Amino acid sequence: MADSFRRAVARVAAFFRKQPLDRELEEEVRSHIEMATEDNIRNGMTPEEARRRAMVKFGGVEQAKEKQRESRGLPWLDTVLQDLRYTVRSLSRDRGFATVAILILALGIGANVVVFSVVNTILLRPLPFYQPDRLVWIAPEHANGLSGSTYSVDAYEDLRSMNRSYEDVTSYFAFSTPDNYKLMGRGVPLPVTGIMVAGNFFHVLGVDAAVGRLFTEEESRKGGPAAVLLAYPFWQRQFGGDRSIVGKAITLDGKPVTVVGVLPESFDFGAAFSPGSKVDILTPVMMDDIRYEGNTLAIIGRLKPGVMVPQARAEAKTLFPQFYWGKKFPESKGQYDGWPAPLKDYVSGKLRRSLVVLWCAVGLILLIVCVNLSNLLLARAAARSKEFALRSALGAGRGRLIRQLLTESLVLAGAGAVLGVALSYVLLRYLAHQGSIALPLLNSVRLDGTALLWTLAITVSTAVLFGLLPGVRASKANVQEALKDGGHGTTEGRKHETMRTILVVSEVALACVLLIGAGLLLRSFLKVLDVDLGFEPSTAAALKLDYDDGNNTDKRSAILQNVARRVGAIPGIDVVGFSDNLPLDRNRGWGAPRVKGKNYKPGELPGAFVYITAPGYFQAMGMRLRGRDFNWSDNDKGEGAVVLNQSAAQGLWPGEDAVGKLAVLGKKDVRVIGVIADVRDTNIEGKTGWQMYLPMMQSDWGPDGAYLVVRTKLPPAQLSGTVMRTLREINPNQPSVEFRQLQGIVDHAISPRQFFVLLVATFAGLGLLLASLGIYGVISYSVTQRTQEIGIRMALGASPEHVQMSVIRKTLQMAAVGIAAGAVLSIAMAQLISSLLFGTAPTDPPTFAGMPVLLIAVALLAGYLPARRASRINPMVALRNE
């Protein structure tokens, strides 16, 4: 064993000392033959005879040397290096081909690495928590929107104490708004976003503080010391990563709060639980404060070892109906159900299909790239058939030739991969910093070891895939035939052409599938853009307003009226309004209003989405209102007032006009003063439920903060300075915030779809380009091959138009066959992606008609150039050229 190892080392050493060892061998062999010759002379031979016999005895000198070298060094590595050197030489002779091939490969491989990294980050990689596969998201089985997937404090506490499936259960307050805290005492008040979590939140997730500690039990109890944990990026940004901040107090909303710790960099609340938003601080939720505020807690559990999800589900079936909304209301028992699902499914489950489709699309691209390169290599192999014939005539085996060709494709693929990885690195960095794309975990996307391994795998398989066919064909070439001069237009050439035509046809088919898929998704996206949102996002902007009303409704009304007057006077601002919630932003459901005097069974009415607003909001948002808006006198002195959306109005008074009718909300009578168009509340693609708007000026429903909403034709950023100055004059504590354009909120909501459409459309474009390159290559090659034939035809009287038409006809034939095959495949493909479509049938006629037309047009263009060249062939020149 030790001897074998010694020999392996010696061989490697010998590999690097080729020249001196060869010289020694040379000398040894020479003296061997001389000694043998001398012996022979001594035995009475003539010098010539002596030397000849010595040589015969020795056997082939070169063979002996070669054998010694093989035993001595690493012969396979020598061959590989030889192949590599040869490859580099032959590729650098054919620079145009090499450049095109490497570029195509770089695009194909780069696209694959990007998509793989995204898929890996969102779908494959485990969540950044301790044993994340034991974590489950607990929500009703058919949860609709966030409001439907949360529980009350009493239900949560009962679940914690009564379950047998979980090591522990935790929760967070699911209805926090962006910028819900002000950080003060450091110059201008700064808006920060905080999430309230249960005291055991981090223990259950298995996340420890990077600096300092987590919350103590005391800190999560009402009246305990106020504590806050900082998110890592916020700590870096706001405190410059200063470790001494831990233990010190900061001022949040005017109250001192102790920073007890900093969370690790890997923990990103927003990335996992609310994609596309940033979370700066985490505070303990005081359960007693929100006990009767409704279903406000999102629940996460960690399964006990050995407990599987189905068991937890079975338990939930009997356990959840025992929970109360609030224990002081005995009748509130029994409205819950629970359906634990792996947390990973909750975070990325909805995206699985989109990502798989994306992955398939990019796989198709790679396939098209392979076909394209196969084609290019076949063309090259045809041109090199003499070279190969010569090599095989000189004794190169078939395996050796195939190996040589595979080395070439590996070198090409390798160079393409290097370029592709560089390309994907840039793209991934860009994606990771796109905070506005609402995809979970996207900010942690990066080029990691797994992605590089994937790159290696696809590079090698690509190389084999596109190199093998041309390799096998080239090595099969008939030596005799190829070495004979003027092998033009022989059967071999025609067979080559058939093979290439098949390749191009399949390329067109694949591109057709991609194009139709992209077309369907694009149509869906346009339909989404076309959705009637119920408001005008383009001219509306909002900012979080800070005010201190001391919980007095009249004072609040006075402050808001003052703000409305002062801000409304700023030039460029057309309308001012207020609301505590914006569309497509935060979720909040309350019990729906009832028709006065009518009794309802429990569960008969759906919940209603609530916006608490002040005058001007509807107009500022560009919403369509029938009836009247609130006015400042809709206060406690006046009658209760409510504005319903169409769904709610029709639900309560089917076939009647709801305006002016009386409803009961909670225990209060409210007059329906207006009916407003449905507004997309939580997402654009889903259905709209019941919505109601209540006045901020009535004390029965306190608003949860307030947004100042303005209608303006100016870019809001231009107004920010003036508005902020005005607000600061009214309230010096107003944090410095930027206007949020409503359009931005809409864009955020459609960003995942936009992201997918953009990628798929890019891939389809790439596929189209590659297919047209393939068509161009084949037609152009066949024109070159047939130059003489065309020359003869023209000499015999064929018109240039006729020649041109015949080339174009050939192009169209290829394209048509490819498109027909592609369209059939597309019908199957469209069924698979039908769940991703919006407002578009999987058999959408415009797409199925338009994409083939596009393909035909591109094919025509690709065929036109060689056709024109063919029609300009000068018969005299073509015939003389033999």
Place this chain on the structure above:
Amino acid sequence: MGDAKLDLLQGTLDLMVLQTLAAMGEMHGYGIARRIEQASGDEVLLNQGTIYAALVRLQQRGWIEAEWGASENNRKAKFYSITKRGRKQLAEDTAYWMRLSSVMGRVLAMSDEVQS
């Protein structure tokens, strides 16, 4: 006579070289080749050149060593000699060969009886 010469079995040349060096002491490649031919009564089909592949193998395993020196006629030549570990290996291989050939002899003798 020529076609009656024995083809060398895989690995046998290495063993012959080791044995030659063990018996004769330091030798150059030509000498070893000559010696094997003589000892085998010219019955072995040996392209003398192939000895160099065997020599480099044995050397890399550390069973023989080489040194440049001068031949009887004052010609520069590489001289090989067996190492301690080479001797050990030789002893092992020899024992193996003896066993194998005695077994082969017995088996073949038996089949002879059956045939006759």
